[in-house]
Structure formats: structure tokens, C-alpha cells
Amino acid sequence: MERRLYFLVGDLLSNVGVGALVGLVVVSLVAETWPPVLGMVAGMLVGDLVALPAAVALSVPFGAMEIMLPVMTTGMVSGMAVGMLAAMGVVQTGQSAAVGAIAGLLVLAATYGLNAHLRARV
Amino acid sequence: MDTSTSQKWDSAVRGYDLMNGVGPERRWAPWKRRLFSGMDGKVLFMAVGTGQDIQFFPPGRDITAIDISEKMLERARPRAAAYDGRLELRHLDVHDLDYPEATFDQVFTSCTFCSVPDPVNGLRVLRRVLKPGGTIGMFEHTGSRCFPFNLMLNLMTPLTRCLGPELNRDTPANVRQAGYIDVRVEPVYLDVVKVIHAVAPA
Numbered sequence: 001m002e003r004r005l006y007f008l009v010g011d012l013l014s015n016v017g018v019g020a021l022v023g024l025v026v027v028s029l030v031a032e033t034w035p036p037v038l039g040m041v042a043g044m045l046v047g048d049l050v051a052l053p054a055a056v057a058l059s060v061p062f063g064a065m066e067i068m069l070p071v072m073t074t075g076m077v078s079g080m081a082v083g084m085l086a087a088m089g090v091v092q093t094g095q096s097a098a099v100g101a102i103a104g105l106l107v108l109a110a111t112y113g114l115n116a117h118l119r120a121r122v
Numbered sequence: 123m124d125t126s127t128s129q130k131w132d133s134a135v136r137g138y139d140l141m142n143g144v145g146p147e148r149r150w151a152p153w154k155r156r157l158f159s160g161m162d163g164k165v166l167f168m169a170v171g172t173g174q175d176i177q178f179f180p181p182g183r184d185i186t187a188i189d190i191s192e193k194m195l196e197r198a199r200p201r202a203a204a205y206d207g208r209l210e211l212r213h214l215d216v217h218d219l220d221y222p223e224a225t226f227d228q229v230f231t232s233c234t235f236c237s238v239p240d241p242v243n244g245l246r247v248l249r250r251v252l253k254p255g256g257t258i259g260m261f262e263h264t265g266s267r268c269f270p271f272n273l274m275l276n277l278m279t280p281l282t283r284c285l286g287p288e289l290n291r292d293t294p295a296n297v298r299q300a301g302y303i304d305v306r307v308e309p310v311y312l313d314v315v316k317v318i319h320a321v322a323p324a
Contacts, residue, residue: 007149060141063149065263065314072274111312114268118309 001116010062015104018054018071019078022047023100026082032089043083044076051075070111078103123215127239131191134286139172147174153310154178157259157317163227169234173198181206188214216244224253231260236287245300254324263315265290294318
């Protein structure tokens with residue numbers, strides 16, 4: 001597991017920040033009149049479109065695959081979650097950023113766990 | 123010389139150090155330093171690029187470093203000149219290696235076989251110039267078997283291929299297909315970034 005503070009903070013800020021940003025973008029695009037499944041799929045696509053350039057930019061200071069893969073996953077997951085909740089009319093702008101940030105935190109924790117599991121198997 | 127690949131990397135030189143020099147190099151520094159600490163005897167380093175990896179080479183070694191891009195090598199020259207040991211830079215395509223059979227004791231690569239157009243053939247050429255029982259040590263990123271990372275890497279590969287690397291290659295399988303034995307894979311990050319050790323058969 002990564003133990004250097006610079007990269008730990010970079011990973012955290014990247015995933016929480018991109019998650020919140022995706023949440024804000026998706027909630028502004030998905031209307032309450034949409035079916036939740038449509039909101040989820042649209043949120044996933046928009047999330048990845050927002051996350052891709054962010055991941056490329058963040059990889060410059062914080063590392064390549066270690067940023068690209070979790071941040072792209074964060075974009076996908078937070079977009080899906082916020083898209084579905086926005087279509088159901090249960091999140092407002094501020095809440096969408098919080099949901100996206102929490103999704104980013106969970107994705108980061110999951111990738112850290114998977115990484116530790118894969119490295120421990122060798 | 124594969125001129126299209128050479129030109130692709132010549133044109134990538136401008137932003138190369140900016141994109142790779144801070145985050146990726148600092149992040150991967152401990153693993154690269156450990157891999158290259160095993161350099162011994164006559165060493166071939168393939169695809170030295172702008173020479174960012176030279177800082178991780180242990181001092182006092184006998185290293186020949188090649189790259190397909192002359193512009194990358196121009197950037198690498200000051201770093202090579204500062205190396206405390208023998209380090210020769212050569213402008214060469216791996217497919218056109220002009221060394222006799224069994225010239226080198228070891229071959230090292232660093233994020234190289236994501237970009238070689240014919241990776242299995244390239245690895246076979248490296249096996250030819252390795253002495254029997256010689257080793258290859260590779261720091262590489264590959265595709266993934268884990269969802270959703272495999273999906274992302276597969277989707278991004280058509281885009282990244284235009285710039286240089288393919289993100290979904292199975293380099294350990296390519297190493298085996300090229301005839302190496304005792305292939306050992308050490309994960310660095312998930313199942314994507316890894317160190318690969320293998321031996322050229324006697």
C-alpha cells in the first residue's frame with residue numbers, strides 16, 4: 001500500500017474532488033422527469049467524460065495508472081449514483097457534490113483494498 | 123528502422139518530461155530503483171527515452187541504452203553524461219539490433235512493451251542478444267483482468283495508440299510466447315503496473 005503522504009493526499013484529493021465535480025455536473029444535466037435508469041446511464045457516461053481530462057491532468061503531479069484508474073472509476077460510480085438520485089428527485093446541488101465525494105472516497109478505499117489483496121497473493 | 127514509430131516518439135518528446143517526470147517517476151521510483159539495482163555485467167537498456175530512468179541506475183555499471191527516437195536521445199544525452207559509470211546511447215530500433223548473438227548478460231525495459239509495434243518479435247530479438255541464462259527485467263504497465271479497469275483500458279487504447287502506448291497488452295504472455303522461461307510477475311499497482319522477470323533459455 002502507498003505510504004508516502006504526498007501520494008496519499010493526492011489520491012484522496014483527486015478522487016474526492018473529481019467525485020464532487022462529477023456530482024455537480026450530473027445533477028445539472030439530469031432532470032427529475034427522467035427514468036432513474038436513464039439518469040444512471042447518462043450519469044455514468046457524463047461522469048467518465050468529466051473524469052477523463054481530470055485524470056490526465058492529475059496524473060502529472062500524482063502518478064499515472066494510480067490516478068487514472070481510480071479517478072475514472074470514481075467518475076463512473078459517482079455519475080451513476082448522482083444521475084439515479086437526481087432523476088428520482090432526491091438530491092439537490094450541494095447534496096450531489098457530497099454524494100460524488102463519498103463515491104470517490106469509497107472507490108479509492110476499494111482500489112487500495114484490491115491492490116493490497118493482489119500484492120499479498122504473490 | 124520503423125520510421126512511423128520513430129516519428130511518433132520524436133513528436134512526443136516536447137511534453138514527455140512534463141507528463142512523466144514528476145508524478146509517475148516519483149511514484150514508481152522505489153520499484154524502479156530496486157529493479158535496476160540488480161544490473162550486473164553487460165547490460166542492454168531498451169527505450170531509454172529522455173533518460174528519466176538513468177537516475178535509478180546503480181553507479182559503476184556497463185550499460186548500452188537504445189531508443190528509436192533521435193529527439194528523445196538528444197534529451198537523454200546530458201543525463202547519460204552525468205551517469206557515474208559507462209553508459210552508451212545508441213539510436214536503434216529493437217527490431218534492427220545489430221549486436222551479435224549472446225552479447226548481453228541482462229536486458230532491462232521500462233514502460234516499453236506497451237509501445238513496441240510487434241512486441242513478441244521485439245522480445246525475441248532481445249532474447250537473441252541475451253546470453254543463454256541471461257535475464258530480462260521489465261517495469262511495464264499492461265491490461266487488467268479486473269472489472270471495470272479492463273473495460274476502461276480497452277476503451278482508452280484506441281486513443282492512446284495514436285500518441286504511443288497501448289494500455290491493454292498482456293506483456294507477461296508476450297514474454298512467454300517469445301520463448302523466455304522462469305517468467306515471474308510482481309504486481310506494483312493492481313494487476314496493471316508490474317515488474318516482470320524472465321530468463322533466456324540456454
